[in-house]
Amino acid sequence: MYWNKTRECMPREEIEAHQLHKLKETVDRVYHNVESYRHKMQQRGLLPEDIKSLEDLRILPFTTKQDLRDNYPTGLFASPLSEIIRIHASSGTTGKPTVVGYTRRDISNWAELVARCLVMGGGRRDSVVQVSYGYGLFTGGLGFHYGAEKLGAVVIPTSGGNTRRQVMLMKDLKTEILACTPSYALYIAETMNEMGIDRSELSLKTGIFGAEPWTENMRNEIQAKLGIKALDIYGLSEVIGPGVACECGEQEGLHIFEDYFIPEIIDPVTEEPLPPGEKGELVITTIDKEGLPVIRYRTRDITSINYEPCACGRTHARIEKLLGRTDDMLIIRGVNVFPSQIESVLMAAGETEPHYLLIVDRVDNLDSLEVWVEVSEKLFADEVRKLEDVRQKIASDIYTTLGISVNVKLVEPHTIERSEGKAKRVIDKRKM
Amino acid sequence: MFVKQISVFLENKPGRLSEITRVLSEKNIDISAISIADTTQFGILRMIVNKPKEAVDAIKEAGFPVSTTDVLAVEVADRPGGLNNALQVLRQAGVSVEYLYSFIKRSEDKALILFRVEDPRKAVEALKSAGIKLYGSDEIASL
Numbered sequence: 001m002y003w004n005k006t007r008e009c010m011p012r013e014e015i016e017a018h019q020l021h022k023l024k025e026t027v028d029r030v031y032h033n034v035e036s037y038r039h040k041m042q043q044r045g046l047l048p049e050d051i052k053s054l055e056d057l058r059i060l061p062f063t064t065k066q067d068l069r070d071n072y073p074t075g076l077f078a079s080p081l082s083e084i085i086r087i088h089a090s091s092g093t094t095g096k097p098t099v100v101g102y103t104r105r106d107i108s109n110w111a112e113l114v115a116r117c118l119v120m121g122g123g124r125r126d127s128v129v130q131v132s133y134g135y136g137l138f139t140g141g142l143g144f145h146y147g148a149e150k151l152g153a154v155v156i157p158t159s160g161g162n163t164r165r166q167v168m169l170m171k172d173l174k175t176e177i178l179a180c181t182p183s184y185a186l187y188i189a190e191t192m193n194e195m196g197i198d199r200s201e202l203s204l205k206t207g208i209f210g211a212e213p214w215t216e217n218m219r220n221e222i223q224a225k226l227g228i229k230a231l232d233i234y235g236l237s238e239v240i241g242p243g244v245a246c247e248c249g250e251q252e253g254l255h256i257f258e259d260y261f262i263p264e265i266i267d268p269v270t271e272e273p274l275p276p277g278e279k280g281e282l283v284i285t286t287i288d289k290e291g292l293p294v295i296r297y298r299t300r301d302i303t304s305i306n307y308e309p310c311a312c313g314r315t316h317a318r319i320e321k322l323l324g325r326t327d328d329m330l331i332i333r334g335v336n337v338f339p340s341q342i343e344s345v346l347m348a349a350g351e352t353e354p355h356y357l358l359i360v361d362r363v364d365n366l367d368s369l370e371v372w373v374e375v376s377e378k379l380f381a382d383e384v385r386k387l388e389d390v391r392q393k394i395a396s397d398i399y400t401t402l403g404i405s406v407n408v409k410l411v412e413p414h415t416i417e418r419s420e421g422k423a424k425r426v427i428d429k430r431k432m
Numbered sequence: 433m434f435v436k437q438i439s440v441f442l443e444n445k446p447g448r449l450s451e452i453t454r455v456l457s458e459k460n461i462d463i464s465a466i467s468i469a470d471t472t473q474f475g476i477l478r479m480i481v482n483k484p485k486e487a488v489d490a491i492k493e494a495g496f497p498v499s500t501t502d503v504l505a506v507e508v509a510d511r512p513g514g515l516n517n518a519l520q521v522l523r524q525a526g527v528s529v530e531y532l533y534s535f536i537k538r539s540e541d542k543a544l545i546l547f548r549v550e551d552p553r554k555a556v557e558a559l560k561s562a563g564i565k566l567y568g569s570d571e572i573a574s575l
């Protein structure tokens with residue numbers, strides 16, 4: 001089932017033709033309407049007409065979160081305020097938030113994207129959809145709300161909080177699709193437990209979870225506890241909000257809606273494009289947005305892209321479940337390393353909740369990486385040989401995954417410092 | 433016919449072993465055999481105690497990875513060749529020994545050796561038919 005089969009299953013050549021046409025429009029729009037973009041392009045001697053092919057996207061400068069801050073609050077809007085009908089803002093952990101404006105058409109397009117996501121999760125006109133994302137400046141609540149209305153579903157706008165009432169409504173109104181953050185989904189499951197409500201009393205079939213990174217492990221836990229299929233949705237307010245990409249029922253990557261966005265994967269340091277399959281920073285260009293179009297927006301999210309056809313029939317490329325942020329990236333002997341990659345290796349070794357610490361150092365001008373792994377009951381064996389095997393297996397799996405040799409050290413539980421329940425993952429002695 | 437051995441993961445750093453003995457003495461648990469297998473990085477502490485269940489709980493609570501393993505407590509004559517006799521029996525039965533260590537206490541002219549073997553059932557059979565005495569948990573506790 002598709003929401004918009006023509007668009008979602010477009011052949012690759014048609015996607016590309018559509019993208020080029022819309023990209024030219026967008027570049028033309030920002031050049032003429034947004035001082036900052038025009039200025040940046042002029043600095044490079046670029047005119048909108050210089051975009052002749054999709055490859056030419058690469059000659060355009062990047063846009064960063066800092067650009068949004070520098071032009072606070074509405075300096076990057078490409079539409080006059082008379083055409084803006086909605087404002088959202090991302091929470092600024094430091095200083096000012098980033099403000100995003102939507103025209104009527106933007107709101108309608110966004111609803112179209114979220115409707116596609118809901119249909120990926122089995123949504124229909126008669127589905128009951130509970131939106132437990134926060135409503136307000138945050139894009140989660142209203143984004144899902146408009147998408148579910150566009151689909152024609154029955155929307156229960158519970159927003160976050162008052163979890164017992166949420167569970168009661170979920171049971172009584174027979175909610176089929178739950179939209180919230182993955183951690184809130186687990187909290188709902190816990191609350192059900194406390195209330196003595198079994199998952200068999202609910203009608204839940206699918207959860208569409210996002211707005212925070214979550215592991216495969218967390219997915220398994222949610223699926224088991226709620227008895228549902230848990231799909232990952234990706235989005236960021238600077239680009240539009242939830243609905244930039246979403247998993248289909250295959251759960252093998254998130255389809256990024258290429259008729260609205262052009263994704264690129266780059267090396268976050270060299271800024272060079274990376275081939276499909278390689279992990280790097282996701283860069284997004286919006287090609288059908290009026291209020292706040294972004295050109296080559298640096299998301300700082302780490303993923304890889306896959307253009308292989310998907311079993312669901314959709315032709316849009318898939319991005320891998322998000323692997324972390326560029327801020328967490330380490331460069332060791334020229335190789336980009338993300339703590340989440342090490343975590344995956346440890347999870348594959350049988351650790352459900354691995355506690356590890358990466359110690360990076362430079363000895364004789366050569367980077368070294370030591371991986372401390374807390375020995376859990378599961379990893380522990382009574383024989384030295386078996387423990388040595390565990391150690392070497394982890395090291396060789398890391399070598400296979402990352403291509404760098406590391407020294408694995410087995411340490412006692414609780415050796416690794418935890419601050420507020422969250423473990424510190426990296427000590428980089430090179431910077432000390 | 434097996435004896436429960438407790439194994440604990442220890443890092444090679446000062447004070448770790450004494451932490452375990454402190455935890456056990458607090459619970460009034462008596463250690464009757466102890467051995468450490470170590471590498472440059474870590475060690476495995478192996479013990480026979482009078483109250484294995486309580487010991488495991490106490491060590492777990494102290495935050496150490498711990499497991500239990502079945503081992504054989506074999507009586508050998510406390511004289512040259514005593515241990516060799518038992519080892520020959522196992523070798524002829526085709527049972528390989530992973531490791532062994534001895535009891536702290538001994539009874540008269542006998543020594544007690546703990547064996548961790550690849551195939552415990554086969555080992556018991558072979559030792560018994562060679563007339564070698566094996567101790568059970570109760571006998572160990574009453575030593």
Ligand SMILES: [Zn+2]
Pocket residue numbers: 248249250255310311312313314
């Ligand atoms: Zn698919």
